[in-house]
Amino acid sequence: MARTLIIIPTYNEQGNVASIVSRVRASVPAADVLVVDDSSPDGTGQLADALAATDSQVHALHRSRKSGLGAAYLEAFAWGLSRGYDRLVQLDADGSHLPEQLPTLLEAAETADVVLGSRWVPGGMVRNWPWHRRLLSRGGSVYSRVLLRLPQRDVTGGYRVFTAHALRRMDLSGVESLGYCFQIDMLLHAVRAGLSVVEKPITFVERTVGSSKMSAAIVAEAMARVTIWGLTGRNARRVAASTPTSLPRAR
Template structure:
């Protein structure tokens, strides 16, 4: 896609022990979208991922690397990457995984939709979207989690937990990233909710999500529990605020 109408675009790719995948994924991204730059945010991976990222950056001026001192959660890695990208003057900042589950060849769908949106999500659960190689139980849990998010938070997003997305710079500046506290996977739900509450335009486009074939998933029971706990707390707080607003109107 010709990204000139969007300005400068960078995809933030957080990594932790992705030595098997990083070169393969970044190579595909640079081939699919040559005008899109890349920022690898590595959390001191003990398997040498950071060194591989440095080698890629040395060979390609469109690839950049941000090294962090320790593994501190997905959300924290993205916040560091967003801060770097905004400081560097990019007009569009995106997210994608380093394990191949988000296909770089489908990034153009998100960028095209961003022409009339503030945030675009690559969705598994809108018509045309799909999941490949997930056990039925895991897909059911993911769909159920997104249904829980929609009901509790009152948002009309089918895949609020998705991590393949692109933001306009103005959207990130409007949602007060400095107040974001969610560090794990709930970070994705947090940011889309903030965008909607700020009156921004959020669109979903279908993607084919492919389960990783190399390396280990970073999802764990502890991460899922943290996400559920935070979403429940946000939802209850939102319902409380709705009641208070209704009572004020009735006075």
């Protein structure tokens, strides 16, 4: 049976982390959970330690500072690959990604290298978003798809499954983005590495506890980076399948 690691990055998610870990454990009991905390001042890291102390399938990885979502995931990928996991899953701590949909995504990963939980394919949907947030997200995906020539519909979503094979084939040393644009960067690397990428519909739910880290400035920075990639021809560059993966050293 494939060993699965559900990665949950956190920063000031004390009000959400226990609930989301519990729901993950109920939805995929065989999977392990890794909470990656960026030294949250609200005590999220200590709560993650408490959860790990009572459940051998829950682990906590503490980072010294807040340095971006992408950096947290890259370190978590290194942690998981070094411990022999076959599938590594990205999942937000705020409840926007429903753990109850994990079995569907993991089933798709049995025949695909990368699985995207997609809001913008038939059957996908978003709940409790104002029209401008919906427009911003869809617009960002369309802009990135066109400029980078990506065939996928939801290129900015963060609910994803990567096989260990996929992560090793991708040249992660070339992932330049550590913030919001990280998701686009990772997808671009997967496609250029010739990996099979499929989208499965998900329901995305706006958080009800805590505050969103998203801002107009973050989105603007991501779109500026995508524009540079498109204009400099990075969209035409294929990542060599033989290139070994370079990841941060697991701690």
